[in-house]
């Protein structure tokens with residue numbers, strides 16, 4: 028996406044179609060996405076990002092909409108039942124009806140919680156997402172997965188609720204801390220491995236550009252990653268294709284969970300203090316080794332995981348929790364069926380498939396590789 032070009036629009040088809048707009052200085056695209064009938068809007072944002080929410084609030088107010096500002100706790104602290112209850116109470120007090128809507132401004136934690144509030148209030152009101160992290164733009168804000176964590180694990184409560192639109196304003200990335208930008212690259216690289224190897228080439232060719240919020244390389248990575256996500260979710264919004272297919276063919280939406288079975292276990296072991304994209308990076312190194320050991324993936328493609336992730340400063344090893352703890356946490360992953368763990372592995376570059384019930388010996392060996400052993 029060359030710098031001089033205008034915004035790019037990626038259409039998401041299906042029963043509730045919407046657009047993802049990617050560009051710079053495009054905050055004014057929120058209002059038209061809300062539609063004509065909307066009278067009131069709740070804007071949810073982390074308290075620390077008030078400066079990014081304010082222009083959106085002002086724009087909606089200037090158009091005559093009544094705006095209810097709902098500041099949330101920072102980051103993962105927003106994804107709790109208590110925060111959902113507080114938001115529902117605020118909407119109830121303000122008398123929000125089905126002609127009202129939600130707008131989220133923030134990272135993936137904000138779009139997950141704001142999307143969940145929109146999905147559940149009156150069984151669903153429209154939501155427009157304005158992701159302000161790389162990870163939110165390329166992944167969390169697109170595709171309609173919403174939710175929160177429980178004591179048992181990551182994202183265990185939620186629903187599918189597609190947004191009415193997504194506005195990825197690359198200008199907001201200017202204030203994003205470097206480590207947060209790098210974390211988003213975890214999901215970008217994931218898209219490269221599961222579907223679009225050109226992403227890997229771009230990252231490997233110019234790792235400095237990949238982590239520069241002003242670079243055209245990053246803009247192109249956002250565009251390509253959003254396209255990967257859109258292509259997957261339009262075919263399998265509710266993530267049923269992989270199980271229905273018995274593991275033999277493309278896993279449908281479960282492909283987007285590449286690296287996540289271990290990643291979510293690590294995040295829980297770390298009490299959600301590790302960034303999601305960092306955990307996904309480590310989880311991909313784990314799963315690449317499992318795929319290699321079980322005869323799915325060649326040595327070079329498996330090794331490429333750690334080298335590409337390390338090139339942009341992502342972690343590739345983790346030894347903070349014992350195998351037994353991580354194994355127990357992986358069992359509550361949504362891909363599990365009964366006692367059987369199911370993973371997304373690669374049968375080769377950009378060829379995802381499901382691996383069900385791998386041998387404990389292989390899991391332990393992949394865990395040892397992940398520990399850097």
Ligand SMILES: NC(=O)c1ccc[n+]([C@@H]2O[C@H](COP(=O)([O-])OP(=O)(O)OC[C@H]3O[C@@H](n4cnc5c(N)ncnc54)[C@H](O)[C@@H]3O)[C@@H](O)[C@H]2O)c1
Nearest residue numbers: 073102103134135136159160162163166167172199202203
């Ligand atoms: N629903 C999905 O499909 C999906 C996909 C991927 C990830 N997720 C979820 O997304 C979450 C991670 O999202 P994230 O990586 O965006 O983290 P995050 O939402 O926790 O944001 C990270 C930090 O950056 C701050 N921040 C955000 N934008 C900023 C900006 N422009 N300038 C300065 N600071 C800014 C936030 O306030 C926060 O402190 C996880 O909970 C993960 O499970 C969901």
Ligand SMILES: O=C(O)C(=O)C[C@@H](O)[C@H](O)[C@H](O)COP(=O)(O)O
Nearest residue numbers: 166170172181182280283284287361
């Ligand atoms: O959109 C999806 O589907 C994904 O799996 C994208 C993931 O990057 C994301 O972290 C998602 O929230 C994980 O979903 P979960 O169902 O494992 O909680």
Ligand SMILES: [Zn+2]
Nearest residue numbers: 214287303307
């Ligand atoms: Zn993820």
